[in-house]
Amino acid sequence: MHTRKGRFVPVGETMSRGKVSVIIPARKEPYIRETLRDLYAGAVGDIEVILVLDGDVPDYELPEDKRLRVYYNSTPQGLRPCLNAAISMAKGKYILKMDAHCTIGEGWDKILKADCEDNWVVIPRRYWFDATTWSIKDMPHVDAMRYPYPFKQVYRPRLTGRPWPERAEEHKDEMLTEDLTYQGSMWFMQRKHWNRIGCMNPSDGYGTFGEEPQEIGFKTQLGPWEGKVMRNKNTWYAHWSKPSSHWQTDPEIAGRVTDKEFHHAIAWAFDYWWFNRWEDQAHDIEWLIDRFWPLPGWPENWKWLWKQYDRYEFPAPPKLIGEVINRKTEFQPMSL
Numbered sequence: 001m002h003t004r005k006g007r008f009v010p011v012g013e014t015m016s017r018g019k020v021s022v023i024i025p026a027r028k029e030p031y032i033r034e035t036l037r038d039l040y041a042g043a044v045g046d047i048e049v050i051l052v053l054d055g056d057v058p059d060y061e062l063p064e065d066k067r068l069r070v071y072y073n074s075t076p077q078g079l080r081p082c083l084n085a086a087i088s089m090a091k092g093k094y095i096l097k098m099d100a101h102c103t104i105g106e107g108w109d110k111i112l113k114a115d116c117e118d119n120w121v122v123i124p125r126r127y128w129f130d131a132t133t134w135s136i137k138d139m140p141h142v143d144a145m146r147y148p149y150p151f152k153q154v155y156r157p158r159l160t161g162r163p164w165p166e167r168a169e170e171h172k173d174e175m176l177t178e179d180l181t182y183q184g185s186m187w188f189m190q191r192k193h194w195n196r197i198g199c200m201n202p203s204d205g206y207g208t209f210g211e212e213p214q215e216i217g218f219k220t221q222l223g224p225w226e227g228k229v230m231r232n233k234n235t236w237y238a239h240w241s242k243p244s245s246h247w248q249t250d251p252e253i254a255g256r257v258t259d260k261e262f263h264h265a266i267a268w269a270f271d272y273w274w275f276n277r278w279e280d281q282a283h284d285i286e287w288l289i290d291r292f293w294p295l296p297g298w299p300e301n302w303k304w305l306w307k308q309y310d311r312y313e314f315p316a317p318p319k320l321i322g323e324v325i326n327r328k329t330e331f332q333p334m335s336l
Contacts, residue, residue, distance in 0.1 A: 019046045020109045021092030021191070025082040026100035027054040031131045031240070036063055038103040045109045048091060051100075052082040078208020084199040087191075095194055099185040101131045101240040111235040112188045115176055119196075119227035121220050122188040123179065129238035136238050143168035143231055145181045147289075149298045150270060151305075158266045159214055159273060166296060179231045180292045184212040185239040196225060205272065210265025218273050224282040 026032055049068045055076030087095060094113060116122050128137040146164035150157045161181035171177045197219040220227035276284045
């Protein structure tokens, strides 16, 4: 294992054609060894793995492998800075980001490379996983995701993805389908696309951790490159959704951020994308919703309601955002 202490320094390494660079950010993760084992076992082509230990070194040995590079931050930087720095050092034409508590299918690299346009973010079929027994749960797999109506929780409007079983059933015979959103535990793209959409800057308002799939997904879909989020069901992965007891053992475990930062990122991202603040977008959020309409749980008159909300002043404390919106309108008909 090769460990370098301190902050990242980008190195100008030549990108290898066809290589997949796997990026694994990790903080106080108990299953890195098993994740690496399955990742190596499933790969059939040229890969490299960049593991970022963010403020913590595991108390167990990692497998020796010439494809593995390990970097260590003595002071935790957070998910976003770790991703930015690791990808800046990646040599591959393709990038696979994965959490440090996943397993993955055989031939994953060959399958994902075979269907990955340079303006796509590709997501494998996702299974639910119990890392404590290293087994897939008996639960429906995820082949499609949606955004619930953001004002369902009026005090905390948000754009957070949830499984979309109705769409999955509708497209069950198609092995490559377009998706509205995804969970951030794994995604695949060409390095060219990452460079195009730009790195994730914590100063944007997301903080060091939150809203990774929202930023990458919306930049892909709404930008001038006409990108898509695609679901490839020819391969799969399984992700461990940690139970609350896992977080309660240590408030800093696995990169856990404070509630204040977590909710601020949600509120900031909602405001930024719902009100079309991104200067480089070629399409607005309404265009994207129309592309996937109808969406379960969304009112038919959501566009009219949207115009009533007006633009609230940000930042407002996340729990007060709904109150701010409601003070600006009582949802009365607009004057014509």
